[in-house]
Amino acid sequence: xxxxxxxxxxxxxxxxxxxxxxxxxxxxxxxxxxxxxxxxxxxxxxxxxxxxxxxxxxxxxxxxxxxxxxxxxxxxxxxxxxxxxxxxxxxxxxxxxxxxxxxxxxxxxxxxxxxxxxxxxxxxxxxxxxxxxxxxxxxxxxxxxxxxxxxxxxxxxxxxxxxxxxxxxxxxxxxxxxxxxxxxxxxxxxxxxxxxxxxxxxxxxxxxxxxxxxxxxxxxxxxxxxxxxxxxxxxxxxxxxxxxxxxxxxxxxxxxxxxxxxxxxxxxxxxxxxxxxxxxxxxxxxxxxxxxxxxxxxxxxxxxxxxxxxxxxxxxxxxxxxxxxxxxxxxxxxxxxxxxxxxxxxxxxxxxxxxxxxxxxxxxxxxxxxxxxxxxxxxxxxxxxxxxxxxxxxxxxxxxxxxxxxxxxxxxxxxxxxxxxxxxxxxxxxxxxxxxxxxxxxxxxxxxxxxxxxxxxxxxxxxxxx
Numbered sequence: 090x091x092x093x094x095x096x097x098x099x100x101x102x103x104x105x106x107x108x109x110x111x112x113x114x115x116x117x118x119x120x121x122x123x124x125x126x127x128x129x130x131x132x133x134x135x136x137x138x139x140x141x142x143x144x145x146x147x148x149x150x151x152x153x154x155x156x157x158x159x160x161x162x163x164x165x166x167x168x169x170x171x172x173x174x175x176x177x178x179x180x181x182x183x184x185x186x187x188x189x190x191x192x193x194x195x196x197x198x199x200x201x202x203x204x205x206x207x208x209x210x211x212x213x214x215x216x217x218x219x220x221x222x223x224x225x226x227x228x229x230x231x232x233x234x235x236x237x238x239x240x241x242x243x244x245x246x247x248x249x250x251x252x253x254x255x256x257x258x259x260x261x262x263x264x265x266x267x268x269x270x271x272x273x274x275x276x277x278x279x280x281x282x283x284x285x286x287x288x289x290x291x292x293x294x295x296x297x298x299x300x301x302x303x304x305x306x307x308x309x310x311x312x313x314x315x316x317x318x319x320x321x322x323x324x325x326x327x328x329x330x331x332x333x334x335x336x337x338x339x340x341x342x343x344x345x346x347x348x349x350x351x352x353x354x355x356x357x358x359x360x361x362x363x364x365x366x367x368x369x370x371x372x373x374x375x376x377x378x379x380x381x382x383x384x385x386x387x388x389x390x391x392x393x394x395x396x397x398x399x400x401x402x403x404x405x406x407x408x409x410x411x412x413x414x415x416x417x418x419x420x421x422x423x424x425x426x427x428x429x430x431x432x433x434x435x436x437x438x439x440x441x442x443x444x445x446x447x448x449x450x451x452x453x454x455x456x457x458x459x460x461x462x463x464x465x466x467x468x469x470x471x472x473x474x475x476x477x478x479x480x481x482x483x484x485x486x487x488x489x490x491x492x493x494x495x496x497x498x499x500x501x502x503x504x505x506x507x508x509x510x511x512x513x514x515x516x517x518x519x520x521x522x523x524x525x526x527x528x529x530x531x532x533x534x535x536x537x538x539x540x541x542x543x544x545x546x547x548x549x550x551x552x553x554x555x
Contacts, residue, residue, distance in 0.1 A: 090327055090472050091168075091184040092116035093265075094282055095159040095246045095253040097302050098273035101127075103153050105273060105286055110160030111142045112282035115329050117162035121145060124169040124180040126248055127155030132180060134167050156304060157253060159246045169248070170206060170215045174223045176231075179249040181222075183215045184263050184278060185242035186472045190214055193221070193238065218243055229310050232256045232299055242471040246276065252303040254310070260318040260554055261296030262471040262545055264334050267307060274302050281331035293335060318545040318554050320471065324537050325462045326368050326432040337538055340371050345536035346461035346528055347375025347430055353526050354380065357457055360425040365432070365444055366390035366415065372461040373430035382428065387421045387451075388444065390414050412443045423452035426523075433462045434516070437482030441520045455523040463530045464512065466498055467551045486515040502550060504529040 092113025096105045106123055114121075114137075121142040122134040131153045135145040142162060161168045161182040169180040187193065194204070194212050202220055206213035218235060225231025228247060232254070235243065242262040247254040255276045257265040268275045268288035275288050283290060294300070295313020302308075320327070323334050324342040332339050350372065362382050364373030367390060377384035391414050427448060434440055440458070448456050464483035478484050479494075487501055488494055490511055500508040517525035530549055534541050547553040 090116050091161055091163045091165075091182075092278040093159065093161050093182045093184050093244070093246050094275070094277050095157075095182075095248065095255065095302065096273055096275040097157040097252050097304050099304050100156060100272060101154055102156050102158050102273065103150050105275065106158040106160050107143075107146060107150050108286050109275060109277060109282045110162065112285075112329075113160075113162040113277075113279055114142050116278070116327065117164040119165055120163040120167050121161070122163065122168045122182070123149070123153065123158060123160040124171070124182075124248055125153045125155035125158035126180075126250070130171060130178060130180060130248075131155065132169055132171055134169070137162070157248060159248045159253060166213045166215050167206065168213075168215045170213065170219050172219050172223065176223065176228055177249060179219075179228075179247050181215060181219045181245060181247045183218050183243050183245045184472075185244055185258060186470070187214050187217065187239050187243065188241035188470050189239065190217060190241075193217060197221075218245065222247075228254055229299060233311065236297060240470070244278075252301050252308075254299065254301055255294065256299045256311075257294040257296055257313070258471075259297045259314065260316055260545075261313075262318055262320050264319060264323070265294040266290055266333075267292040267294065267300070267302070274304070274306060276302060279329055279332045280334075281329040284331070290333070316554055317543045319539075319543065320469075321533065321537060321544045321546055322433075322462070322469075322548065325533070330367075330371060335539060335543075342537050343368070343371030343432075343461065344375030344378065345538075346533060347372040347377070348379040349528050349532040349536055350430065350459040350461065350526070351376045351379035351382075353459075353528075354428070354457070357428065357524070358426065359428045359455070359457065361385040361387065361421070362428040362430060363387040364430045365440070368432040369430050369461075372432060372459075373428075376428060376430055376459065380428075385421050386418065387425075387427060387429075387448065388415050388417055391416055415443060415447065417447040417451045419451040422448055424454055426455040426457075427453050428457045428459060429522075430459050430461065432460070433465060434458075434460050434482050434520075435465055436480050437485070437516065437520060445520055445522055449521070457524045457526075458517075458520065458522045460525075460527045462533050463504070463527050463549045464501075464516075465548050466502060467548050469548050470553070471545065471547070482516055482519075483512060486512045486519070489515055498551075504531075
């Protein structure tokens with residue numbers, strides 16, 4: 090997952106670009122990058138895996154001058170990419186995942202296309218997208234051709250002399266939002282970037298829509314398509330609490346999920362409810378409101394120096410961050426029956442070893458785990474998250490029950506089926522918890538408030554639009 094931000098201003102844009110990009114720091118852990126265009130392009134990329142975006146780019150801002158620029162917080166690839174093409178020079182940032190990248194790369198190498206950027210031993214996906222776009226008749230034609238040949242998703246910003254070409258993924262898996270203030274126009278992945286730099290939301294781009302942002306406003310280049318499949322996980326986990334997607338606030342959705350979880354627990358008598366920081370907190374608040382059980386912070390996160398444990402590519406890094414960042418408060422935990430709200434259970438190792446274990450060690454009497462989304466069954470095809478079926482907690486349970494890996498898991502997806510209950514019992518035992526209950530897919534969708542056909546639920550169902 091990456092976050093992208095762009096601005097075109099009537100004066101120097103660097104302060105807006107710096108802070109707007111920084112407000113995406115919750116989405117990526119590996120690289121940060123900015124590019125501005127004044128008299129010439131000025132571009133800077135830093136590794137931010139061990140430091141904050143602000144500290145890395147503060148000095149760079151003094152030499153980056155121009156009235157338009159783009160920025161990115163990236164989970165994997167070094168960005169922005171600069172190309173001097175037949176369309177003239179441009180810089181590009183992207184957000185998404187190209188499922189057929191290896192095949193596209195192989196075909197382009199046979200055609201004689203050269204690639205110079207390498208990220209973590211692989212060709213940079215943003216450079217791949219840039220090279221595909223340059224095969225078009227013009228930038229718009231190139232973006233449209235790119236949409237048709239990639240499998241996966243890609244939203245992007247292209248900075249050149251015209252302004253910023255802004256394109257949302259063909260099916261809208263990732264969001265892009267246009268904002269405006271008196272002296273500037275901006276585009277963002279996350280609307281939480283707007284309030285403190287005084288931008289008002291003007292427009293949520295539709296899937297496949299392309300616009301050009303200039304200092305005088307936005308120029309439509311291609312209308313959006315009728316199909317929409319925005320990732321539901323934005324509301325459940327990925328998004329910042331203050332962000333809105335399709336006009337729906339993340340914090341409110343998480344509270345709604347918690348309320349649905351509480352309705353499952355008429356038979357549970359708990360002393361307190363807590364959330365796994367940070368994204369689990371709103372789910373827990375919703376639970377506490379509905380169940381009339383005290384919300385207490387049994388677990389707190391030591392934020393400085395520790396980012397998200399879900400996004401780093403290496404399992405060793407994820408485990409270390411999860412172990413170090415959460416601190417249990419024994420005085421709140423000891424002797425209490427605890428409902429623990431979590432956004433999701435992906436692999437289960439962090440929850441088991443770095444959260445539940447800490448509660449037991451601090452003297453918890455009972456631990457009831459309540460994830461705010463159904464069991465994850467399939468690795469995401471549209472963004473960088475889980476990359477293997479085998480690492481998913483639900484698949485481990487199915488493998489243990491069946492004695493082998495199976496392709497057809499429909500009976501395990503059906504909420505309240507016998508096999509579903511067997512799977513839950515296995516996961517609960519593996520996690521060493523008193524009880525485990527997931528929200529149903531239907532209730533999660535109700536909590537979001539969009540029709541099911543407008544949401545991507547592939548990681549839970551294995552079904553998606555073509």
